[in-house]
Amino acid sequence: xxxxxxxxxxxxxxxxxxxxxxxxxxxPFLIVVKIxxxxxxxxxxxxxxxxxxxxxxxxxxxxxxxxxxxxxxALAEDALYLRAYLSSLWIAGLATALTLCAxxxxxxxxxxxxxxxxxxxxxxxxxxxxxxxLIRVYAWIAILxxxxxxxxxxxxxxxxxxxxxxxxxxxxxxxxxxxSYLPFMVxxxxxxxxxxxxxxTEAAADLxxxxxxxxxxxxxxxxxxxxxxxxxxxxxxxxGEFVIPDLLGGSDTLMIGKVLWSEFFDNRDWPAACAxxxxxxxxxxxxxxxxxxxxxxxxxxxx
Amino acid sequence: MSGRPLYFxxxxxxxxxAFLYAPILLLVIYSFNASRLVSVWGGFSTRxxxxxxxxxxxxxxxxxxxxxxxxxxxxxAFLGTCAxxxxxxxxxFRGRAVFSSMIFAPIIAPEVIMGLSLLLAFVALDAxxxxxxxxxxxxxxxxxxxxxxxxxxLESLDGxxxxxxxxxxxxxxxxxxRITLPLAAPAVIAGFLLAFTLSLDDFVLASFVSGPGSxxxxxxIYSQVRLGVTPEINAASSLMIGFVAVSLAAGALAARLxxxx
Numbered sequence: 178x179x180x181x182x183x184x185x186x187x188x189x190x191x192x193x194x195x196x197x198x199x200x201x202x203x204x205p206f207l208i209v210v211k212i213x214x215x216x217x218x219x220x221x222x223x224x225x226x227x228x229x230x231x232x233x234x235x236x237x238x239x240x241x242x243x244x245x246x247x248x249x250x251a252l253a254e255d256a257l258y259l260r261a262y263l264s265s266l267w268i269a270g271l272a273t274a275l276t277l278c279a280x281x282x283x284x285x286x287x288x289x290x291x292x293x294x295x296x297x298x299x300x301x302x303x304x305x306x307x308x309x310x311l312i313r314v315y316a317w318i319a320i321l322x323x324x325x326x327x328x329x330x331x332x333x334x335x336x337x338x339x340x341x342x343x344x345x346x347x348x349x350x351x352x353x354x355x356x357s358y359l360p361f362m363v364x365x366x367x368x369x370x371x372x373x374x375x376x377x378t379e380a381a382a383d384l385x386x387x388x389x390x391x392x393x394x395x396x397x398x399x400x401x402x403x404x405x406x407x408x409x410x411x412x413x414x415x416x417g418e419f420v421i422p423d424l425l426g427g428s429d430t431l432m433i434g435k436v437l438w439s440e441f442f443d444n445r446d447w448p449a450a451c452a453x454x455x456x457x458x459x460x461x462x463x464x465x466x467x468x469x470x471x472x473x474x475x476x477x478x479x480x
Numbered sequence: 481m482s483g484r485p486l487y488f489x490x491x492x493x494x495x496x497x498a499f500l501y502a503p504i505l506l507l508v509i510y511s512f513n514a515s516r517l518v519s520v521w522g523g524f525s526t527r528x529x530x531x532x533x534x535x536x537x538x539x540x541x542x543x544x545x546x547x548x549x550x551x552x553x554x555x556x557a558f559l560g561t562c563a564x565x566x567x568x569x570x571x572x573f574r575g576r577a578v579f580s581s582m583i584f585a586p587i588i589a590p591e592v593i594m595g596l597s598l599l600l601a602f603v604a605l606d607a608x609x610x611x612x613x614x615x616x617x618x619x620x621x622x623x624x625x626x627x628x629x630x631x632x633x634l635e636s637l638d639g640x641x642x643x644x645x646x647x648x649x650x651x652x653x654x655x656x657x658r659i660t661l662p663l664a665a666p667a668v669i670a671g672f673l674l675a676f677t678l679s680l681d682d683f684v685l686a687s688f689v690s691g692p693g694s695x696x697x698x699x700x701i702y703s704q705v706r707l708g709v710t711p712e713i714n715a716a717s718s719l720m721i722g723f724v725a726v727s728l729a730a731g732a733l734a735a736r737l738x739x740x741x
Binding site: 187189190191194195198200201203204205206208209212280283285289301305308310311315316317318319320326356360388414416417418419420424437438441447450454461 | 485489492495507510559562579585589590591592593594597601620652674683684698701713721
């Protein structure tokens with residue numbers, strides 16, 4: 178369907194969202210690149226512009242000579258940034274592994290539940306995603322604090338005498354990430370597991386494989402596309418997370434999202450914030466590119 | 481398939497969903513706590529809900545949030561449906577790869593980066609920051625989710641239906657209005673609701689692009705949370721959860737009505 182009266186409408190259906198995304202997603206991103214190459218300045222806005230489009234090509238050439246990598250150089254010199262990147266990647270990686278461990282049994286049980294339950298179980302797994310992220314993180318403050326619900330409950334059953342210090346530590350950040358991103362991991366895992374033909378494990382069992390061997394040699398390898406997709410969906414946003422480390426983490430919890438935020442809002446160093454954002458994005462593109470490669474290499478990959 | 485595996489699976493379901501829902505449930509329960517101490521139960525009371533009504537700053541923020549969610553939800557539903565339709569039905573048009581990755585990128589891009597880049601764009605455009613910049617930011621994030629949902633729905637439907645309608649003499653516009661759109665409607669509604677709730681919930685994007693006088697509810701909640709946990713915030717959160725639950729139920733009902741018609 179491309180001929181006749183439809184084609185004008187069709188073109189509009191492509192052009193409208195395209196233009197919107199170009200203006201509000203692609204162009205802003207280029208501006209970030211541009212400002213990351215500017216000098217910080219005590220002005221409003223707080224950076225010295227590299228070049229103005231209205232000044233034409235000559236100004237562009239002059240501007241190119243004045244490109245400043247000082248923001249990036251500062252990034253490389255400041256140990257704080259290096260530590261923040263490493264600790265973000267470490268926390269996000271650990272949280273992704275923990276989320277996988279928590280999500281796998283749930284997704285597995287969902288995929289093997291009676292067929293008429295499954296749509297409802299999927300709905301139940303998605304529903305928390307619709308409640309506010311901020312509120313779900315906030316809910317954990319009341320649970321994890323020294324005088325919070327968890328410590329009171331544990332003390333109540335005589336399990337502990339001294340309160341556990343979980344709140345304002347990296348452990349609390351990990352719990353927050355696992356909790357907030359669990360649905361992102363459960364859904365791809367579930368769809369990979371539900372798609373498997375039960376005849377495969379039955380055949381393996383008929384041939385004498387124990388249930389555990391069936392799982393490790395049939396079910397688990399076949400769910401790899403789901404594991405990869407879910408891990409990326411958790412890892413990438415978690416690495417840039419601001420709200421969770423800010424609310425649940427301590428003052429020593431170092432994550433790049435937090436650093437970027439304070440660089441922007443507290444220090445008002447826009448070039449530094451932009452350079453930090455660009456480097457973060459470049460770091461996150463690596464796992465994404467690797468995923469694309471394994472996805473195209475695997476013949477039975479999921480969508 | 482019986483015995484131990486069954487217990488294991490039942491246990492996994494119960495533990496998994498308990499983990500997902502217990503914190504939310506506790507939050508709602510403690511919003512009815514008479515005591516000011518958030519973790520000590522002091523009897524049932526609705527005093528924090530009454531206090532909420534008198535908290536004008538919070539009510540103003542709620543109204544900003546609702547209006548922004550409605551406006552950005554409508555824009556996102558429209559643009560996202562266009563994009564989903566283009567990806568599912570128009571075959572290989574020029575720039576399709578760029579188009580589809582531009583739809584996918586905002587979904588996984590870290591929010592701080594999106595917020596930062598949008599704010600810088602608004603500064604560069606010299607746009608006055610406030611209500612409409614929040615709407616634009618939320619519509620951009622929301623439309624991508626709508627596009628993904630609508631595209632998946634359309635791809636699961638049979639394109640033959642539209643072709644049959646056109647063979648029977650319907651023009652492309654009529655085939656679209658009477659076949660494609662009604663079939664895609666549940667996905668459009670679901671997408672709108674998702675965009676609506678994303679906007680209602682968003683804190684990071686709104687903090688970057690809002691200006692003076694346009695503080696959203698999550699921004700207000702956040703600034704109070706930083707000062708400490710209060711039952712009033714529990715009450716506000718519970719109301720938001722209730723509101724989302726009601727709109728979800730309404731959406732499911734609307735989708736069912738479309739299906740039975």
